[in-house]
Amino acid sequence: MNPFTYSRPTDVPAAVQDVATHAEAKFIAGGTNLLDLMKENVMKPHHLVDISRLALNKIEENGKGGLRLGALVTNAATAYHPEVEKRYPLLSKAILAGASPQLRNMATDGGNLLQRTRCYYFYDVATPCNKREPGSGCSAIKGYNRIHAILGASEQCIATHPSDMCIALAALNATVLVTSKRGDRSIPFAEFHRLPGDTPQLDNTLEPDEIITAIDLPEKGFAENHTYLKIRDRASYAFALVSVAAALELEGNTIREARIALGGVAHKPWRNEAAEASLAGKPATKENFQQVAGMIISGAKGYEHNQFKIELAKRAIVRALSQAAKLI
């Protein structure tokens, strides 16, 4: 780990001031990803601004019928919060599908959004990686790419976003609230993370001097009909090869609204709203779910070692929707 200086501001204005005044400064909260990357010399901040004690640690009503998750609420406290369990069980289940109890006790909701990819080459500083060192090349495209993207990748980067929580937040149409010295801003979840394109070093649209203060959940939580399906190499404590957050609003057997977000397949939680809209008004049947799965996966491109993900994702979508509709 490189040497760095440390500060622990006591309020949000001081924290954004602190991160703006120090060169190469980063916020640290749970630290579960940042410290890991620092130990591997993948990230080398010169200064850490410890925000872990700021008063952003509450879950409250947001005045719009939904809940506001403070950025510093831990993943565990969020997943086990009675109102989250009752109104957003999809979110609870997605969080509990990720990491370990110890990590969930440390990791924060804001930090979860900022997790970096688990691409082996991003972690290995001896290999080229456009995300870690722009312009150096992508080792994964012609390397061992079993865990990599099948949707939305670029010639520069085929990394995936590793979060489970974010897949549920994408399906729920959450909003990310951020602030900086320039003022407050709210970012729709779909616009928070980005595709790699020619600038894979940028995981998201947050500016370096901005801090996440909260995540807003809309009123609609799909508590009746939802599934978080995670497919991984072992039964617990592994990143997703493919995951699906499926949420349905049903009237009888007729679909009013469908949300389908995929994890483990792209640089961001993957949604295809046109495909989702095609389910509206149709009966909840396996055939219709197979059709929508085909639409979502139609543009998928596999690499040498991850071709299997294309069929896997298709089947996972059908199974997740079938579970959400209680067909199986």
Place this chain on the structure above:
Amino acid sequence: MSNTVQEKTTLAAQPLAEPLPVHLRINGEDHRLQLRPWVSLLDALREYIGYTGTKKGCDHGQCGACTVLVDGVRINACMTLAVMRDGQEITTIEGLANGDKLHPLQAAFVEHDAFQCGYCTPGQICSAVGLIKEGRAKTRDDIRELMSGNICRCGAYTNIVDAIESVTGGTI
């Protein structure tokens, strides 16, 4: 850095060479240390204070050997900076027994032969203490899932689950 920022922070940025004051309460005893900011809680415990019961396995939050309780909550001591835990209450494996009387989980691990080499055991036991306090494990499968952050390369998992279940009685 401006003076205004200095005033607003409780602990302003220090020059690289300057260690920071860190106060940890470990197993009921106060420890006042001077640590550089990059010292993990795990290294502070083992290298600076001498509590070597907490083990370093992977040092990346993947194996759970370093599990301790901070303010009663189980975390990976390798994935947190000691300076970030200033003022907090840390419980390690050394703090669980009451004098010569083993903690019920320690006794259960002995009773059920829940280890071979024993390297992961302090982390397993501290993790199980946290698990019981969280009150979420109702079945053996729950125990397995909620102990998944603790790896045992000897493969003593069945006996570990037995040991934990014997303490919870299956009704936590």
